[in-house]
Amino acid sequence: MRIRRAVLKGLDCASCAYKIEKALRREGFKRVSVNFASGGLLIDGDLNKTKEIIRKMEPNVEVIEFEGHDHEHHDGDFKGEIYRIAISLAIFLVGMALYYYYKIVGPLTIILFLLSYSLVGFKIIKRALMNALRGNVFDENFLVIVATLGAFAISEYPEAVGVMIFYVIGEFLQERAVDKSRRSIKSLLSLKAEYANLIREGDVIRVSPEELRVGDIILVRPGERIPVDGMIIEGSSSVDSSALTGESIPKNVKTGDTVYSGMINLTGLLKVRVEKELKDSMVSRILRLVEEASARKARTEKIITKFARYYTPSVIGLATLTAVVPPIVLSEPFHGWIYRALVLLMISCPCALVISVPLTYFAGIGRLAREGILVKGSNFIDALSRVSIVALDKTGTLTKGVFKVTEVSCRNGFTSDEVLRLAAIAERHSNHPIARAIKEAAGDIEVSDVSLGEYEEIPGHDVRAKLNGVEIIVGNDRILHKFNVEHDTCSVPGTVAHVAVNGKYAGYIVISDELKEDARDAVEGLRRLGIRRLTMVTGDSSDVASNIAHELGLSEFYAELLPEGKVRVVEDLERHKGKGESIAFVGDGVNDAPVIARADVGIAMGALGSDAAVETSDVVIMDDRPSKLVLGIKLAKKTQRIVLQNISLAISVKLAFILLGTLGEVTMWEAVFADVGVALMAILNSVRILYAK
Numbered sequence: 001m002r003i004r005r006a007v008l009k010g011l012d013c014a015s016c017a018y019k020i021e022k023a024l025r026r027e028g029f030k031r032v033s034v035n036f037a038s039g040g041l042l043i044d045g046d047l048n049k050t051k052e053i054i055r056k057m058e059p060n061v062e063v064i065e066f067e068g069h070d071h072e073h074h075d076g077d078f079k080g081e082i083y084r085i086a087i088s089l090a091i092f093l094v095g096m097a098l099y100y101y102y103k104i105v106g107p108l109t110i111i112l113f114l115l116s117y118s119l120v121g122f123k124i125i126k127r128a129l130m131n132a133l134r135g136n137v138f139d140e141n142f143l144v145i146v147a148t149l150g151a152f153a154i155s156e157y158p159e160a161v162g163v164m165i166f167y168v169i170g171e172f173l174q175e176r177a178v179d180k181s182r183r184s185i186k187s188l189l190s191l192k193a194e195y196a197n198l199i200r201e202g203d204v205i206r207v208s209p210e211e212l213r214v215g216d217i218i219l220v221r222p223g224e225r226i227p228v229d230g231m232i233i234e235g236s237s238s239v240d241s242s243a244l245t246g247e248s249i250p251k252n253v254k255t256g257d258t259v260y261s262g263m264i265n266l267t268g269l270l271k272v273r274v275e276k277e278l279k280d281s282m283v284s285r286i287l288r289l290v291e292e293a294s295a296r297k298a299r300t301e302k303i304i305t306k307f308a309r310y311y312t313p314s315v316i317g318l319a320t321l322t323a324v325v326p327p328i329v330l331s332e333p334f335h336g337w338i339y340r341a342l343v344l345l346m347i348s349c350p351c352a353l354v355i356s357v358p359l360t361y362f363a364g365i366g367r368l369a370r371e372g373i374l375v376k377g378s379n380f381i382d383a384l385s386r387v388s389i390v391a392l393d394k395t396g397t398l399t400k401g402v403f404k405v406t407e408v409s410c411r412n413g414f415t416s417d418e419v420l421r422l423a424a425i426a427e428r429h430s431n432h433p434i435a436r437a438i439k440e441a442a443g444d445i446e447v448s449d450v451s452l453g454e455y456e457e458i459p460g461h462d463v464r465a466k467l468n469g470v471e472i473i474v475g476n477d478r479i480l481h482k483f484n485v486e487h488d489t490c491s492v493p494g495t496v497a498h499v500a501v502n503g504k505y506a507g508y509i510v511i512s513d514e515l516k517e518d519a520r521d522a523v524e525g526l527r528r529l530g531i532r533r534l535t536m537v538t539g540d541s542s543d544v545a546s547n548i549a550h551e552l553g554l555s556e557f558y559a560e561l562l563p564e565g566k567v568r569v570v571e572d573l574e575r576h577k578g579k580g581e582s583i584a585f586v587g588d589g590v591n592d593a594p595v596i597a598r599a600d601v602g603i604a605m606g607a608l609g610s611d612a613a614v615e616t617s618d619v620v621i622m623d624d625r626p627s628k629l630v631l632g633i634k635l636a637k638k639t640q641r642i643v644l645q646n647i648s649l650a651i652s653v654k655l656a657f658i659l660l661g662t663l664g665e666v667t668m669w670e671a672v673f674a675d676v677g678v679a680l681m682a683i684l685n686s687v688r689i690l691y692a693k
Contacts, residue, residue, distance in 0.1 A: 222269065246372025411507045495512070538558070
């Protein structure tokens with residue numbers, strides 16, 4: 001079943017998000033995720049049926065199918081709310097003056113209070129009644145209505161109206177804060193071009209990026225954002241890819257290079273052939289990943305959701321007992337104890353928790369995306385923050401993976417050119433970096449018109465091919481032993497590709513790689529973060545691995561590993577991790593797919609444009625910089641700290657006010673702060689991650 005995505009406009013209540021998700025699951029939808037923080041909906045079913053179910057539950061929530069742009073509240077809605085609050089507040093102040101200054105407690109004063117109350121409270125009353133009719137009695141709207149009408153009943157008119165006004169003001173500020181947070185998070189991912197310059201029959205037509213099709217030719221002028229993924233067919237320029245990779249240094253591109261949607265053309269005029277439509281282009285994939293990441297909830301989020309289900313009924317039960325038991329047992333007037341019970345009702349809503357916790361994770365995902373680190377779920381932020389063991393692939397992760405032939409050594413009567421030519425012919429169909437280096441070195445030797453009879457790639461060994469009945473084997477030392485080829489051993493720095501012809505050893509080719517500029521910084525940064533075990537794994541030879549490990553200051557490495565060997569290394573490391581700790585594996589996301597899938601946190605390096613990397617991994621680093629792993633772990637830890645701060649703040653304040661409220665030491669005014677004020681503080685704390693240095 002196709003996964004549909006939608007935006008829930010008007011979703012201003014965290015508990016409503018949970019109830020909508022629960023109702024949709026009850027109706028038979030297997031995959032459902034309603035995310036309050038992003039206002040997003042993911043569902044595996046009919047959107048019309050979904051709209052019908054949500055309309056019955058939450059008539060104020062509008063379901064809009066996702067089209068790649070945001071749907072926010074209109075400013076007019078907010079202005080109308082401000083006017084209502086201002087008028088209500090003015091009437092309330094007149095009533096307060098009559099009540100306290102002139103000591104008039106008559107029909108006029110009560111009418112003023114009721115008018116002020118109804119102006120701001122009618123939406124809350126309407127919402128509470130509709131929810132009650134649907135069987136959802138104990139929501140925050142109903143609790144506020146009971147508390148304030150109860151205050152009216154015991155003649156606490158100023159407090160009844162004041163609490164409603166300040167509750168509505170708090171809700172208004174809370175909605176604004178959440179709305180602003182959503183827009184701030186999504187603005188980090190403002191990658192989509194507004195238009196494209198389509199070349200059609202010699203004319204340049206401005207069209208929407210959605211209209212572009214594979215094969216179309218577009219013009220990208222300096223200063224414009226590239227609308228879709230494509231290949232440059234004419235021109236050269238430098239592009240700003242910081243929106244995708246977090247890397248601020250411009251990248252030079254020329255004819256034949258691939259460019260991605262979201263990049264900004266800085267200098268030259270580019271003519272680009274469309275390779276992917278907008279829905280499949282990089283910008284859409286990133287937005288989709290970030291949007292869907294919220295569906296994978298962290299363990300903390302799930303605990304808070306479960307806690308909220310029991311917390312509110314428990315406090316309501318305590319309020320009921322407070323109103324009834326003490327007056328009967330102690331033979332005291334009901335008035336004072338009812339007031340205490342109403343105070344408890346005011347602080348019984350767990351909004352601070354159920355809003356701020358998912359919002360913090362969503363903000364963390366957004367901030368990491370801005371830095372070029374795509375985390376595919378809140379659960380992986382948790383896992384990333386707990387990483388204690390890191391295994392790193394060598395080629396393409398710690399080294400550039402840009403190989404060059406540095407030596408050709410021949411044996412048994414073969415010449416250097418023959419060894420290089422035969423190796424290039426055998427590697428003709430391989431895309432491995434070593435194969436590309438050999439073919440590049442053999443560029444002046446004619447191999448393009450040669451047709452191979454047989455071709456076989458051997459995982460972890462290399463290739464075997466036949467040319468006019470002649471068998472050519474190219475690979476590492478193991479492949480020579482596999483086919484019983486007699487040869488001399490050699491110990492040289494770099495990767496060695498041995499060549500054998502019809503079982504006879506022809507010689508070897510040395511291909512050298514070099515460390516990335518920030519590889520040492522990455523290793524040192526991981527150590528400073530407290531990563532207690534760092535190891536390098538590679539399919540390369542022990543000599544090469546030893547040299548690289550020495551350069552990086554790594555004491556532990558595993559070499560000459562097949563893909564299943566890397567999995568075994570991670571499984572062995574797993575026995576050494578502590579309780580609650582995670583193991584991260586960092587690789588190129590294609591050859592390392594099995595071990596990336598096996599690790600607690602699978603991280604794909606240098607995955608710009610790689611579908612396999614995006615699909616397999618839990619975290620995608622969109623450029624080639626291993627030091628981004630250090631930044632990713634730091635931001636994950638900071639996100640975790642903010643989550644714990646919000647939980648501590650909300651629970652400690654709520655419990656303190658419940659205790660003081662039970663003892664009669666808290667007024668309803670203070671109870672409003674305990675409810676809305678703490679929620680607002682937690683929300684503002686949540687979005688700090690967006691602006692952290």
